[in-house]
Amino acid sequence: MSIVPKENVEVIAQSIGINNLSPDVALALAPDVEYRLREVMQEAIKCMRHSRRTRLTADDVDGALNLRNVEPIYGYVSGGPLRFKRAIGHRDLFYIDDKDVEFKDVIEAPLPKAPLDTGIVCHWLAIEGVQPAIPENAPVEVLAAPPDSKKYEQKDDGIPVDIKLPVKHILSRELQLYFDKITELVVSRSDLVIFKEALVSLATDSGLHPLVPYFTCFIADEVSRGLNDYPLLFALMRVVRSLLQNPHMHIEPYLHQLMPSVVTCLVAKRLGNRFADNHWELRDFTANLVASICKRFGHVYNTLQSRLTKTLVNAFLDPKRTLTQHYGAIQGLAALGPSVVRLLVLPNLESYLRLLEPELLLDKQKNEMKRHEAWRVYGALLNAAGQCIYDRLKMFPLLPSPAPQSFWRTSQRVITMPNKRKGSVEHMEEQPPLKKIATDGHTDA
Incomplete structure (x- = not known):
């Protein structure tokens, strides 16, 4: 049994001019009305x-009707409560009390006063270059190019295919000249020296945000085809740092x-x-540049540092x-920090030294x-391990400094203790360091 009684259907039929609706038809229409309402x-x-939102409004109902290709109901707003009255002769039937207004009275009525409060509605104009389809934004058909500027292409079966032209990004003449000069x-x-001044301008000027996608494409193209040009690569990395x-630049969408x-x-x-x-x-x-990027944007992109460290570890452990x-x-x-070295470099240090020896x-x-x-790589490993050890030593309290060197004064002469450390250092210098490295590696094993 439907929750919509047949009397409601009869009253609605009478309101639109159908006075001879039979009870059987009203009884058959009630379940379908309930289905459509649900x-x-x-x-x-x-x-x-x-x-x-947690409160249903009339705008939500209009949106649902639009999704079903049904014309929305006009005249209903969510500003105030609706006034219902009980229908005469029906116990559970109510209707909205709409007052009849004369059109002449509406025209002759004085204009209302301007509202004191100001209402502000926020909406997304575009999200990362994509305009969402919401009522506040203009439809795509309005933004499309005129029909005469469209190009058509014929398929094999003779059906024309509409080719949409790319959207043009308008830059001022000054920004175009600035971009050409920097490149x-x-x-x-x-x-x-003027290049250094240009880098300072890139790092401080507040009106260069429209040029960010152009600089990004320029850097990617030049790096891909200029790997043999060392000055160009260094200049490009300095531009990235600036x-x-x-x-004033919102560069997060272009990090990828x-x-x-x-x-x-x-x-x-x-x-x-x-x-x-x-x-x-x-x-x-570039290593310092990568570390600064992770430090600044790591909270925005949670996977940035993890993906980067995975790439670097694969390059570090690949013998090819x-x-x-x-x-x-x-x-x-x-x-990236001593913690990364402790977790990713030190556990693989012994096996890598066997490869490097x-x-x-x-x-x-x-x-x-x-x-x-090879010696450059060995120095980098020493530097990374030393920074990690120094970071761990800072956790311990400071040790007291050793006592000054002992000496005796005999007959106006100073007798100092022999410098055993100097002799040991000289002895170490006489030994070949490469052999010592190999011996240490076998001892640890």
Whole structure:
């Protein structure tokens, strides 16, 4: 049995001019009316929940009707309560008391006073470049290009396909000139003083946010095709640091485009094409840049540092990677902090030293360049482990300083104790350090 009685159906039929509706038809229509009402109310409740509200309003019902391609009911607002009156002759039938208003009285009535309170409605104009389909935003058809500017393409079956033109991003003439000047300095004049002034401008100017996507694409393109140009790569990383330092730029949506370029300058196999290119300095600079990115945006992107450390650890433990890639990975992990070194580098230190030992020895590695790279990696490991140990030592209380060196005064002469430490150091210098490293490794094992 339907919760909508047939009397309601009869009254509604009489209100729209149907006076001879039979009781059987009203009884058959009542279940369908109940089904439609439940359907609309379920959609309205969905609209309410998507709006993060707990009170159902007339706007939710209008939204549900729009979803069902039904014209909304006009004249109902959520401003105040509705007044219902009991229908004469029916015990459980109510109707809304609508007062009849003369059109002439409405026209001749004086204008109401301006409201004192100001209402503000907030809505998303665009979310990361995508405009949500809400009533406050203009429909997509209004923003589309005119019909005459559309292009059509014929398929094999002869059906025309509508090709939408890309949306144009309008920049002022001043911003275009600024972007062209910065890119010119980065590509060809990164060693001049004016380039340093341009970096200061990138880090402080408050009107450069519209250029962030253009700088991001420029950096990604130049890094991908300029790995043999060391000055260009260093200039690009300095531009990235200046962009990150600018407090007026909202750069979080573009980090997924910047990070591959930055990580490439850290763990790439080859950076620069000349022997004089100091790619070690570039990797050190990029490691500090990566650490600053994780420190600043780690709370916004929870997986940023975990994904980065996974990439660096894979590069560090992969024996097929070159020593320059291992160096960049170690420097990147060390820049992330002593905790990362303690958890990811130190447990793998013994096995990695076994891999590195043949590259350090003169009798096993005849290539001087390879040995130099191996010693660079060994120095990076020493630096990372030393920072980790120093961080752990800070947890202990300070130890008392040792007593001053003892001496005796006999017949106006000073007799000092022999410096055993100096002799031991000299003795260590006489021993080949590479052999000592190998011996320590076997002893720990």
